[in-house]
Amino acid sequence: MKKIGVLTSGGDAPGMNAAVRAVVRKAIYEGMEVAGIFNGYEGLIQGKIELLQLGSVGDIIQRGGTMLRSARSPEFMTEEGRQEALKQLKAHGIEGLVIIGGDGSFKGAAELVKLGVPCACVPATIDNDITGTQFTIGFDSALNTVIDAIDKIRDTATSHERTFIIEVMGRDAGDLALWSGLAGGAETILIPEVEYDLEDIITRLKSGSGRGKKHSIIVVAEGVMSGTALSDSLKREAGIETRVSVLGHIQRGGSPSARDRVIASQYGARAVEVLKEGKRGVAIGMQNHTVIDYDLAIVFKRSDTKKDEELYKLSKELSI
Amino acid sequence: MKKIGVLTSGGDAPGMNAAVRAVVRKAIYEGMEVAGIFNGYEGLIQGKIELLQLGSVGDIIQRGGTMLRSARSPEFMTEEGRQEALKQLKAHGIEGLVIIGGDGSFKGAAELVKLGVPCACVPATIDNDITGTQFTIGFDSALNTVIDAIDKIRDTATSHERTFIIEVMGRDAGDLALWSGLAGGAETILIPEVEYDLEDIITRLKSGSGRGKKHSIIVVAEGVMSGTALSDSLKREAGIETRVSVLGHIQRGGSPSARDRVIASQYGARAVEVLKEGKRGVAIGMQNHTVIDYDLAIVFKRSDTKKDEELYKLSKELSI
């Protein structure tokens, strides 16, 4: 393989730039050319493609967002769009692709694989919800952003003896809520994977309050319900007053954490290696502290994992 | 004066602890005793009062919130409540009070002054809206929290070429929105002191977009309208899509900035001095880089200042 392309797609995540940098540097190290495809699949169709050099990725390892930008592409959802993408790849002599993004982006890659384009997919999403890997790029950074927010809100919660509900991202996946709730010392954590029990939440709040504990932090993943809906329920069912903070988009941004920069570097470099080795449709990931690659098909067979249950159980035990 | 009391009241602000520390240490330095009054005026009425020592304020200069806690006190709004407070002060031998908080808290102090209690008021509110002082404790910390959030959101705005609306605190005062918007490089800033012009906002967004600038940051103070309301208007009037982020309670918390710790130390110490000097109803503040004290009455004659207009004009010129 003499020339590969790299693009970022889907919601941005801290560490995407570090992954792009690793792809570019590793490819050049391996004697390949690298083309940067701007604005995701949309830009691929439009031919927004530029050759990248070592200098193109200087001073970006520490930056949030993605220098290649990202975009939704309704056009790529169509057969015509994908044929256009294929034409562009051929026109630019790109023989393989590194796709950096979440599972939506991986689905696009799977379509390209069907059309004969070798793709290596690098998981980058703050939700940590890609089957087959223990960690995605961006999760650790988002986690640190969330606990920084929880620490700040705790100052007010303690000073005013109030209960705060903090709504964090996570439509289907509760990792961000669970880890941040545990790390933030939250008294109650609501995640999509476990049905919540309003009675239990009320009992816990009241028992804490009975013991003289007058402030409390509840972390709720947006996939369970909105912070406001939970606040309304607590007020209606038990007369409990709460304040709501919706963390929102700050969770996606910021300089990546050390760990995200390291795994982004590892994933990006491995993606180049697997293309060089002739693999055609693989995802990159981490298992047992070791970088792995595995069949893209595995990503789409989503299944719950047992580890979350242990962490969830722990969060309950420590928040007595 | 042999014994003074100190309390925090109103919304918490980073640096309140640094002010409490300064009051305690300065008072002990001057040979006085200091009583900590917990839970604001409510705690004063209830006699939640404890003698504080040097060790009581160890390791708190860097903490957000307030170790003395804060609370609303409807009871203190009544004559009976205030008489009860007076009784407690006498019972504990407290001859003067340092009140740390915003203008609501200062009104409470003014009532106590009428009853013969010498009070020195230390301005602590993230809104920076106390007449007579150029800076309040907490404003600089909140500002840094807001620009940290803007920097994070800019990562996503740039990566996805989107326009973001960021709603910050400030019901009547626009300092937080104005300073943070300027420091965050926002393209548009809406503050309560200046009537906004939706046409102008739309024109600016469209002209930027015409020049190839595809992302934009709008900072709006909550006192103007909610971020969601602004987003709806832009959509309805001009078909412009925006994302909204409401920063909320994170703005009140966190470790105080260096500057807030320094002015909190200065204000707290001066408050003790003015009580020692026999002053009875004064506010502490900063003018021309110098700590001042002035009649409490000045605080309640709110008036707009000219400097904001210059900063506002600057923000317009730099965001062409």
Place this chain on the structure above:
Amino acid sequence: MKKIGVLTSGGDAPGMNAAVRAVVRKAIYEGMEVAGIFNGYEGLIQGKIELLQLGSVGDIIQRGGTMLRSARSPEFMTEEGRQEALKQLKAHGIEGLVIIGGDGSFKGAAELVKLGVPCACVPATIDNDITGTQFTIGFDSALNTVIDAIDKIRDTATSHERTFIIEVMGRDAGDLALWSGLAGGAETILIPEVEYDLEDIITRLKSGSGRGKKHSIIVVAEGVMSGTALSDSLKREAGIETRVSVLGHIQRGGSPSARDRVIASQYGARAVEVLKEGKRGVAIGMQNHTVIDYDLAIVFKRSDTKKDEELYKLSKELSI
């Protein structure tokens, strides 16, 4: 087991407080009493022991350092000292101990195990150098502190087109230097596990400079040599001017990262469980994203691991 003790020993590491919190809360959850032993083994000998409650560990999960404090104990190195420690444990009815610290602290635990005291050892050291576990508490936080410093220094390096040498902690272990160098985008990384080659460093600096790259970051673990010694060598051997920054003690402090808080919670809770299960001399750790416990003896058979070599190789490839 009805009552256990917990102590922190050796150099402090961010996350120690989160581990103490987890020990206390889990023990109470399991119906046990917990005694806090202050000032490490020294305090154990002196009987600085207090019963801890849920409230004793409130609001500490986010704090650096250790609320139980730490100290060296020459006395505990003697047979008499250990007998005295044993007496104290009996006097306070403490039936098992959780020891939070590094391998030096674990050696102390091994001595107590010989005397019949069940001990569960929780690895907490920024060096990440405990055999048998992939991660120690504090490593991730220190890593983030180091990359924050590298990011800052890079600003100056770029602005002035200079080469900076950054000396980080790590006497025998290079993990902190390797990970931070990789995450910080360092051009050269020197770790104790790999013999360095001054010629190679000089060649790389000169080739970068030949390509127009006028600034460079070198990360060196203190165990290899001091930053100043390296700077002198580069000057003497090749006339290369460098600036040196010794990060020093800031690496040990600060609020723990999200990840350190989570593993500290997991390790602390597991330590209580293994004591309850009747184990007598075990270390707690992480393998394959799962909390494990293993014989304390394994810790003392230090051996190099293969993974570091891969990360080291990656760091070389990406810094062409």
Place this chain on the structure above:
Amino acid sequence: MKKIGVLTSGGDAPGMNAAVRAVVRKAIYEGMEVAGIFNGYEGLIQGKIELLQLGSVGDIIQRGGTMLRSARSPEFMTEEGRQEALKQLKAHGIEGLVIIGGDGSFKGAAELVKLGVPCACVPATIDNDITGTQFTIGFDSALNTVIDAIDKIRDTATSHERTFIIEVMGRDAGDLALWSGLAGGAETILIPEVEYDLEDIITRLKSGSGRGKKHSIIVVAEGVMSGTALSDSLKREAGIETRVSVLGHIQRGGSPSARDRVIASQYGARAVEVLKEGKRGVAIGMQNHTVIDYDLAIVFKRSDTKKDEELYKLSKELSI
């Protein structure tokens, strides 16, 4: 004036980029062209000059360092060098200059003024040591970096009951040491403006220790003596053990604080205004919360100010 130039010179300071951005945007707002001069006076002599557009300064307000880079210029110290600089200015049609830097950079500007080049000087140095202005760009950011370091070191100092000496920048000016010491809750602060008294330091350390306070923070400005020298003195004269941390170059880097971004924006814009108004050799600064401009000659008549003494006195009173 139709075209101005802008350069940064001397040690870099956080906020320089925000000042460059303001110069460029304000000049374009005023209908002028702006040339960026790279690598300071050295680059001016070498003609490293490029026209800057609005887009050239996009996304830099939050970055440390300086995009225009900085360098020493021995050549500019000579008459020939300055004549060469003059030629370049004429060749590029540059009619006025904005110089962003410290007093060394201002001296260069004064030479150019003598040769007929209108110059407006913007004070940017972390030392806050420019006569005529209450604040320089970079001081507030460096201050926050230093207190972040002090907060981290305090964790270890408290946990191990040790005394730490923290050496901060400041050869002739003690502002950084004094403000950071006060904000960091240091027990002892040594600044160049006040002769230190070793006896007094020892007495304070011993009295604190006598009261049961077993840890202590000493902040020393490098201009007084090195941290190591102080540590040796304390050991030799009083047998007091201390640890030393030299903060070094991290003090110059990092994203600028909100305040530094605001004053950089104000100063940069004013610099353009004064050139437009026809002024020829002025410095920009802040007095009484208001941006001012004043004769460059005032900068070179350095004199001590009274306010520092008050802050110094306060630091003594609060660290009893």
